[in-house]
Amino acid sequence: MIKSILQGMVVGIANIIPGVSGGTMMVAMGLYDKLIHSITHIKSELKESLKLLFPIFLGAGLAIVILSRLFEYLLEVHPIPTNFAFCGLIAGSLPFILKKVKGSNPTKASNMIPLIIFFAIVVLMAVMGEAKGVASTIDLNFIEIVKLLVVGIIAAATMVIPGVSGSMMLMLLGYYETILAYINRTVDALTSFNISDLISCILVLLPFGIGVILGIFLIAKLIEWIFSKWETQAYYAIIGLIVASPIAILLKTNWASFSLITILISIVTFVLGWVVASKLGGE
Numbered sequence: 001m002i003k004s005i006l007q008g009m010v011v012g013i014a015n016i017i018p019g020v021s022g023g024t025m026m027v028a029m030g031l032y033d034k035l036i037h038s039i040t041h042i043k044s045e046l047k048e049s050l051k052l053l054f055p056i057f058l059g060a061g062l063a064i065v066i067l068s069r070l071f072e073y074l075l076e077v078h079p080i081p082t083n084f085a086f087c088g089l090i091a092g093s094l095p096f097i098l099k100k101v102k103g104s105n106p107t108k109a110s111n112m113i114p115l116i117i118f119f120a121i122v123v124l125m126a127v128m129g130e131a132k133g134v135a136s137t138i139d140l141n142f143i144e145i146v147k148l149l150v151v152g153i154i155a156a157a158t159m160v161i162p163g164v165s166g167s168m169m170l171m172l173l174g175y176y177e178t179i180l181a182y183i184n185r186t187v188d189a190l191t192s193f194n195i196s197d198l199i200s201c202i203l204v205l206l207p208f209g210i211g212v213i214l215g216i217f218l219i220a221k222l223i224e225w226i227f228s229k230w231e232t233q234a235y236y237a238i239i240g241l242i243v244a245s246p247i248a249i250l251l252k253t254n255w256a257s258f259s260l261i262t263i264l265i266s267i268v269t270f271v272l273g274w275v276v277a278s279k280l281g282g283e
Contacts, residue, residue, distance in 0.1 A: 001055055007031060008059020009067075010089070010276070015159050015166050016064060016071050016180075017086065022159045022166060024245055027093050027238060029277070031056070036160075036227075039220040068183055079254040084266035087246040088273020094242060095278075100235045111236040119240035125169075126248030138178060138204050145207045151175050152211020157219040159212075161241075179208060 007029045015022040026032040035056065038049035074082040104111060138144060151170070159166030170176040182204050189198035227234050 004052070004055035005059035005062070008056035008061075009063040010059075011056065012060030012063030013067055013071060014086070014089075015060065016068050017075065017167060022060075023161050024090055024093060024242055027097055027242065029093075030096055033227075036220050036223050039217060040224045064183065065187060068180055078257075080257060080262050081266045081269040083249050083253045085269035085273040086249055088270035088275075089277045090242060090245045090249075090273075091270075092274040092277025094239075097235060097239055097242060101232060101239070104232050104236075106236070110233055114233050114237035115240035117240065118237040119244040122241055122244035122248050123251070126251045138182075140200075140203055148175075148204065148207040149211040149214075152208040152213075153215035153218070154211075156212040156215025160216055160219045160223070179205075 010029065011022045011025045011031075014025040023032065026035055034052060038045070038052045042049040042053070071082070101111075106112065106115075138148075155166045155170050155175075157166075158169040167176060170179060182201050186198065186201040186205065188194070189201055223234075
């Protein structure tokens with residue numbers, strides 16, 4: 001239970017950071033297949049599905065609520081070591097995913113093509129995401145509620161796909177700063193017992209949250225179908241996404257604080273990230 005909550009927290013942290021994929025973290029920790037199965041079979045296997053999903057989503061929610069300010073600070077003040085830690089987490093996933101394609105021919109066109117295509121998608125998203133998203137001002141009305149619902153669906157779908165960053169997609173859509181600000185405002189309203197501000201925050205986050213849940217279930221069904229038809233090719237696509245993710249993160253890193261001591265610290269954080277992925281990974 002504790003391990004599952006910690007794994008969920010890693011997924012939640014990944015979904016806070018533009019360029020880092022929550023889906024990749026699921027793969028890194030050996031959760032991905034089981035999580036997709038639990039989501040798509042929640043009706044027929046309710047008890048077993050909830051046993052896995054509850055601690056994972058609890059950990060992810062806790063991480064987003066509790067650690068969003070911390071990681072905003074770390075990325076602002078110590079961007080290089082922080083991003084190297086995420087690169088270590090992602091790189092540490094490769095041994096687990098490579099086991100899934102053991103015995104297959106990596107040079108076969110049907111395996112190499114999805115790897116190259118999805119590698120290129122992640123790098124392209126990083127290049128497109130260089131410009132900071134324009135924060136949206138929420139003037140709550142029917143149209144804005146529908147937009148929040150749709151944005152939630154899109155963000156959740158990309159959160160579940162390994163190698164694709166849901167938070168980067170939010171930034172490209174112009175909602176990243178706003179959603180993060182409303183999450184922090186909700187925490188502030190709760191701690192200060194500001195009921196009116198809490199209600200206004202919930203009215204914004206609720207349609208977004210509903211969209212997130214819908215997006216997760218919709219994309220999980222699609223992913224399960226893809227794996228049932230083209231399992232090996234799907235894993236090669238994931239390998240392409242994973243290999244490209246550290247490149248995408250480093251492309252988006254602020255290198256202004258570059259120095260020898262920073263690089264040495266970053267090597268340490270990279271190794272720590274790798275160790276964490278190894279400890280939380282596997283069956």
